[in-house]
Amino acid sequence: MNILIIGGGKMGLSHMAILSRLLDKGSVAVCDASTLSRYVFGKLGIRTFKSLEDALATDTVWRGAVVATPTSTHFPIAQALLQRGIPCFIEKPLTLDPYKSQQLADLQGRQGTLVQMGLVTRFIQPFLRLRSITRTGVLGQPLHYRARMMGNVVTRPDNNSWRTDFQRGGGCLNEYGPHLLDLCRSIFGEVQQLQSADYSQVHSTRGDDRFNIGWSHTSGARGKLLLDWCDTSRRKSAMDFDVAFDYGTVHANNAEISVQVASGAPISAEQRALLLAPMLPYPVNFYLRGEEFSLQLEIFLQRALGRPLLRAAVDPDVAATVHDGLAVDRLIHAIATMGKLV
Numbered sequence: 001m002n003i004l005i006i007g008g009g010k011m012g013l014s015h016m017a018i019l020s021r022l023l024d025k026g027s028v029a030v031c032d033a034s035t036l037s038r039y040v041f042g043k044l045g046i047r048t049f050k051s052l053e054d055a056l057a058t059d060t061v062w063r064g065a066v067v068a069t070p071t072s073t074h075f076p077i078a079q080a081l082l083q084r085g086i087p088c089f090i091e092k093p094l095t096l097d098p099y100k101s102q103q104l105a106d107l108q109g110r111q112g113t114l115v116q117m118g119l120v121t122r123f124i125q126p127f128l129r130l131r132s133i134t135r136t137g138v139l140g141q142p143l144h145y146r147a148r149m150m151g152n153v154v155t156r157p158d159n160n161s162w163r164t165d166f167q168r169g170g171g172c173l174n175e176y177g178p179h180l181l182d183l184c185r186s187i188f189g190e191v192q193q194l195q196s197a198d199y200s201q202v203h204s205t206r207g208d209d210r211f212n213i214g215w216s217h218t219s220g221a222r223g224k225l226l227l228d229w230c231d232t233s234r235r236k237s238a239m240d241f242d243v244a245f246d247y248g249t250v251h252a253n254n255a256e257i258s259v260q261v262a263s264g265a266p267i268s269a270e271q272r273a274l275l276l277a278p279m280l281p282y283p284v285n286f287y288l289r290g291e292e293f294s295l296q297l298e299i300f301l302q303r304a305l306g307r308p309l310l311r312a313a314v315d316p317d318v319a320a321t322v323h324d325g326l327a328v329d330r331l332i333h334a335i336a337t338m339g340k341l342v
Helices: 010-022 035-043 052-057 071-083 098-111 125-136 177-188 269-276 291-305 322-338
Strands: 002-006 028-031 047-049 062-067 088-091 115-118 142-150 191-200 210-217 222-228 238-245 248-253 257-261
Touching (some): 002 010, 002 052, 010 028, 010 062, 028 052, 035 047, 047 052, 052 071, 071 088, 098 322, 115 291, 115 322, 125 177, 125 248, 125 257, 177 210, 177 322, 191 322, 257 269
Parallel strands (some): 002 028, 028 047, 062 088, 088 115, 142 222
Antiparallel strands (some): 210 222, 248 257
């Protein structure tokens, strides 16, 4: 049941901690170019490799791989894994080039190999309930909404780093954008038309710190989005939605959801009770950072290994596919182009 984590940085460490508790001892290995990282992992009893080539050259049968390296390296790594039929969990965004993302989607289609994207906000419980409200139509059709992702990430000029360089995968649109853009697609359906895109800079000179976006969906819903990673009022990143439906309004954020049903709405008492029911934490096999981080990996392992792991009543099909990753990459490119960031 061997799983290979490629990249021993922040996200690789997070995934390793969860996977190590979900799998048998010794089943998780790490691939990282840093000698220091490999030394530390080795002291913890974790098998390490200097390169993906070294890991693939062994006689180990890899049942899955987690790609947690800088986005600029995703394409060759994912391509090598898919060519060998190894199921992939790929952190967002898929690549920095929609053409390369399309190549990966085409390769996945030919191979039929599992690819799951690390678009974790899909599994945050209030947003799952908002998705259900929209898809069941219990409040009628969504009319318009406001969605925001705000944080306090860039607090001073950092113009020598990739983190604030859009061309190297940095900037608010590349970092925050995939989560909010994908979540809007997951909740309201495909984007039909991009109508406006404007960015501003606070500390960055080679990337964006804020982006305002306007678009419409094939469902008819209209959305206004704000990305901002220089909001000094925030301790950490957070998302929120305000949505107007035919028969009510919904406010949802990372922690809670509030539903207001319009007077005279054609909603049964049973439906109203479900809309207003309190939310209990999802049961997961190991908690770290939030249930959503465990849920996404439980679903990936369940599919890759054929081993039942999921305890929460969550539809595995909520997980983002390679085609979702491709759609997000295309939207980022379109937004950056309209906003004249590229």
